[in-house]
Amino acid sequence: MIRPFGINEFWFIVMAVQWTLALSAVAFAGGALGGLAVALARVSPIAPLRYAALGFIRLFQGTPLLMQLFLVFFGLNIFGSGINPWLAAAIALTLHASAFLGEIWRGCIEAVPRGQTEAAWALGLRYYDRMKSIVLPQAAKIAVAPTVGFLVQLIKGTSLASIIGFVELTRAGQIINNATFDPFTVFGLVAVLYFILCWPLSILARRMETRFAVATRR
Template identity: 85%
Template sequence: MIRPFGINEALFIVEAIRWTLALSAVAFAGGAIGGLIVALCRVSSVAPLRYLALGYIRLFQGTPLLMQLFLVYFGLNIFGAGINPWLAASLALTLHASAFLGEIWRGCIEAVPSGQSEAAWALGLGYVDRMKSIVLPQAAKIAVAPTVGFLVQLIKGTSLASIIGFVELTRAGQIINNATFVPFKVFGLVAILYFVLCWPLSLVARWTERRFAVATQR
């Protein structure tokens, strides 16, 4: 039976934001760890590590996120892993984020002037100390804007987790629409909520990019 779209239905959609944010946070945190490893492998002097990281990036950047979600969820279940939608979505998005953040941060590391590394070598600093004390702190400043920009894309990308049954913002909208059959109201609200989540982050990304540009011109 079709029921009217009321306050309870709207609240059900709004409350689903917490799962969108939770999935985004888990994927971003895991992707940050994996992305740093990938980025360091990409700039490593060890050729096998560079090629392995490059292959990883090409794989996840060259295939749709939706397919990656399907492969993780259905693939692991075929092998008897018994993974649930929450774990599957977290794992797939973490792998996806690792590839993109790794490439973003690789570019930021290489953007640090080579003279900085040469000075570190002249001071007798080893690879770990050079990265920790000289290169990575400077690369982090460059990386803020593109990293926040990717976070916006990651939040929107969590909507694909609805395909495997994870009840986040988009899936909550689908559930309510199936019960009320008022798609304009339901998905209009969903779109507004995504905008509220993503627009402030987009402003932060643009602000930090402008601030960094001004700082480098001084």
């Protein structure tokens, strides 16, 4: 039975924002840890670590996120490991974020002037101390803007989790649309909510990029 779009339907969609934010936060936090490990492996003097990290990046950057969600969700179920959509989406998005953040941060690490590393090496600092005290603090400043920019993409990417049944913002819109058959209103509201989530972060990323670009020229 078709029902009209009303306040209950409106709040159902709005409340689904919390699950989009929760999934984004989990994936970003996990991706930050994984991305740091991947970035350090990419610039490591140990060749097998560099090749392993490069293979990981190429795998997850070279395949669609939707396929990665399918592989995690259906793949683990095939092997008899029952997995719910929330956990599958969190794992897939974490791996996805690890690959992209790892490559972003690898570029930021290599953007630190080589003379800084050579000076630290000349002072007798070990690799760990050079990275912790010299390279990473400078790379972190460079990485802020592109990292925030990737977070925007990650928030929008959570919409694909609706395909495996996770009820986030997009899936909530699909459920209400199936009940009301009012796609313009439903998905218009969904689009507005995504815009409210992502637009401030996009502005923040541009401002940070401009600020650090000015600071670098000084």
